[in-house]
Amino acid sequence: MSDAQTIGDDRPMKPAMWHGVCRRCPNCGDGAMFEGYLKVTDQCPVCQEALHHHRADDGPAYLTILLVAHILGFAMHIMWVHLRPDPLVMATILAIGAVALSLYLLPRLKGMVVGIQWARRMHGFGHSA
Structure with missing residues (x-):
């Protein structure tokens, strides 16, 4: 196997995304990912995985708008x-x-984006296991 395949195998994407949606550490799935509503902790309180590398930026907001607009557009039509x-x-x-759904989805989608970045070793999450 190549280095790219072995590096990606130790951080599976789907569990990391699910842990993020549940607002948990993408590594262990036990520690809380957020200090507050949207502030990502610097490191997991359980496994000490560094989470300060994330660069979620506007991605979660765009995903939230996309989902809320489609759901409410359908609801408006019905x-x-x-x-x-x-x-x-x-x-x-x-x-x-719209407000309730946005407030519910935003931290979950941000957790998912951070989980994807962690699993793909993006933005400084590095190559160490």
């Missing part, structure tokens, strides 16, 4: 076709839904 609510009622429901 509401208008089948229920025909008053436009102000519909706008209020959709606005509350």
